[in-house]
Amino acid sequence: MRFIRRFEETLLQLFEEGALNGTTHACIGQEADAVAVTEHLTAGDHIFSNHRCHGHYLAHSGDALGLMAEIMGKEAGVCRGMGGSQHICAPGFKSNGVQGGIVPNAAGIAMANQLDGNTAVSVVFIGDGTLGEGVVYETLNMAALWKLPLLVVCEDNRWAQSTPVAANLAGDMAARFAAFGVPVREVDSTDVAELSTIAGEEIAAVRSGDGPRVLLIHTYRLCHHSKSDDERPQEEIDAHWLVEPLVVHGRRLDDIDRLRIDDEVETALSEVVATARALA
Amino acid sequence: MIFAKELNDTLRGALGDDRRVVLLGEDIADPYGGAFKVTRGLSTAFPQRVRTTPISEGAIAGISAGLALAGYRPIAEVMFGDFLTLMFDQVVNHITKYQAMYAEQATCPVIIRAATGGHRGYGPTHSQSLEKHFLGVPHLRVVAASLYHDPRTVFTDFLSRDEPVLYVEHKLLYPQHVTLPVNGRVGDLIASSDASPGMLPTIRLSAVPVEDCSVSVLAYGYQAMLAAQVIERLAVEEEIFAELIVPAQIAPMDWAPVERSVSVTGRLVTVEEGADGWSWGSEAASVISRRLFGRLGRPVDVVASEPTIIPSSKTKEADVLVGSARIEAAIRAAAA
Known part of the structure; x- marks a missing residue:
């Protein structure tokens, strides 16, 4: 989690320096979701992620250099600079920058696993904002009808770009999934240990072949939507900095371990940045 | 043999030859066999791989895309070509993007079949030939059924290549006899x-x-x-x-x-x-x-x-x- 945090903070800094082109969407504050889910996945499983995909990708692959090079637009990037921040492909992982459409794509991968007769799980990460897209509900219906081995992880970070959930979403979030008979596990937490236990149970349930499930995590995005586009109340943001995943889990570590981890992260990250900068 | 039956025979052959071929579409299962009867008998012969779907074109295209990314050869039927608009996001921002934007690390060979065209009195939303909106979409092939092309040759080509295809079938061709060139x-x-x-x-x-x-x-x-x-x-x-x-x-x-x-x-x-x-x-x-x-x-x-x-x-x-x-x-x- 510390590495994901520092990786994205570094990205934002590199943008400010003018070292990066285009745009990026940081998951700062949501790192626990990525780590909790991916640690239960194994070879053969597949993750479909969205525009805010760095945390998911790093937790899945650890390939920081490939991602940094990709965001820098280098030939050595995971997609040779074609995809950039939002469009990543690596074994067992894909992401796309359009809301909603990745959900049926992940369901199709789940259907392939079902036809193959294996026990692999297809995971798709969406956000509260994605719930505005109709194709999500088309897919939930079909995934439920066909009992597809699909786990939808909905990270409700309470803001869709600049619009709060209250202005975006009528009714109850969990009830939207439950309407299709899809079991929903709802949790309001930034605690990676708690989330990991729950994610492990949900993934095991999907793997057992009982059909799709939804893991609905209420969390918070601490930074702007992409770059310097944040009009949210400062006091709200400040309050969430007190309960963000690194603070919550950090309390479990003693000072020596924390400093060691921080040092290791900084060393590894500087090496990634230096190596990526030097690439053609 | 009339075109609808030739096409049925072609799809049956494709399903039999390759276990990666999957058919998805609205009302395609028996006994109905599709609005134009192109898939009649196929769900009985291949129940796992010929699936009738809800009225959800976006998800039909999107699930087909996921199947294709995972190595399958999905063929999606669009009951009326007018409904292709409901698949446009999948075609433009997903299916035709993946291979190039992932730097050739993935392929997404979805085949979309659509019954198009008018002259049947079906009115403004069931008679259109909307393929012009798909012409020029990068990395998309658009192929039109005709009485002079054997659908077997056409589908062999589709299934042997990794590119996505939109195949438009004018609905007045279905009852016509295919007339392939013979002896020039x-x-x-x-x-x-x-x-x-x-x-x-x-x-x-x-x-x-x-x-x-x-x-x-x-x-x-x-x-x-x-x-x-x-x-x-x-x-x-x-x-x-x-x-x-x-x-x-x-x-x-x-x-x-x-x-x-x-x-x-x-x-x-x-x-x-x-x-x-x-x-x-x-x-x-x-x-x-x-x-x-x-x-x-x-x-x-x-x-x-x-x-x-x-x-x-x-x-x-x-x-x-x-x-x-x-x-x-x-x-x-x-x-x-």
């Missing part, structure tokens, strides 16, 4: 197959050798069938000789056969059932005018339907859609 003829017309390497063949049809033709006519699908009837009648009754060029793939186009014909005749008429303007014919006019400017005896004439809704009333529909009379008038004008 289709009925009383001289027929030849003209193909550039790696491309599906373009069929050229004429009553007399092309050297004696004064007009080239470029058409696909059902309009190609109408155009063939027109050029035959004009040849027999009035000695107006035209060569008809019928591609299977309409985007990206293999222009070489068109150039070979127009180089001889110096005149080109294009025919399509879609709405006039920003169309397949406009592109043909642009390309052929650039490439053969010095050889054209007159501007390229684009025949297309009126840019308005397609009325339900039989007579009003006939006023809007391209039919034999408009094709004949254009050929006469070009030959004059």
Whole structure:
């Protein structure tokens, strides 16, 4: 989690320096979701992620250099600079920058696993904002009808770009999934240990072949939507900095371990940045 | 055998030959077998891989994309081509993006079959030929069914390549007999197959050798069938000789056969059932005018339907859609 945090903070800094082109969407504050889910996945499983995909990708692959090079637009990037921040492909992982459409794509991968007769799980990460897209509900219906081995992880970070959930979403979030008979596990937490236990149970349930499930995590995005586009109340943001995943889990570590981890992260990250900068 | 049965036979063969082939679509399962009966019997023979779906075109296309990314060969049926609009995001921002934006690390060979076209009185939202909106989408092949192309050859090509394809089937072709060229003829017309390497063949049809033709006519699908009837009648009754060029793939186009014909005749008429303007014919006019400017005896004439809704009333529909009379008038004008 510390590495994901520092990786994205570094990205934002590199943008400010003018070292990066285009745009990026940081998951700062949501790192626990990525780590909790991916640690239960194994070879053969597949993750479909969205525009805010760095945390998911790093937790899945650890390939920081490939991602940094990709965001820098280098030939050595995971997609040779074609995809950039939002469009990543690596074994067992894909992401796309359009809301909603990745959900049926992940369901199709789940259907392939079902036809193959294996026990692999297809995971798709969406956000509260994605719930505005109709194709999500088309897919939930079909995934439920066909009992597809699909786990939808909905990270409700309470803001869709600049619009709060209250202005975006009528009714109850969990009830939207439950309407299709899809079991929903709802949790309001930034605690990676708690989330990991729950994610492990949900993934095991999907793997057992009982059909799709939804893991609905209420969390918070601490930074702007992409770059310097944040009009949210400062006091709200400040309050969430007190309960963000690194603070919550950090309390479990003693000072020596924390400093060691921080040092290791900084060393590894500087090496990634230096190596990526030097690439053609 | 009629086209719908040939296509059914083709799909049955594909399902039998390759366990990666999966069919998805609305009402495609038995006993109904699809709105146009193209999939009749297939869900009985292959229950796991032929699935009827809810009315959810976006998810049909999106699940097909996921299957394709995972190595399957999905074939999605769109009951009426008008509903292709509900798949547009999947086609443009997902299916045709993945291979290139992932730097060739993935392929997404989805085949979308759509029943298109009018002349059946189905009205404004069940009669359109919307393929022009898909022409020019990068990394998408658009192929049109015709009576002169064996669907087995066409689907063998689709299934052997990794690119996504939109296959448009004009619904008036379903009850027609497929008339493939045999011994250089289709009925009383001289027929030849003209193909550039790696491309599906373009069929050229004429009553007399092309050297004696004064007009080239470029058409696909059902309009190609109408155009063939027109050029035959004009040849027999009035000695107006035209060569008809019928591609299977309409985007990206293999222009070489068109150039070979127009180089001889110096005149080109294009025919399509879609709405006039920003169309397949406009592109043909642009390309052929650039490439053969010095050889054209007159501007390229684009025949297309009126840019308005397609009325339900039989007579009003006939006023809007391209039919034999408009094709004949254009050929006469070009030959004059």
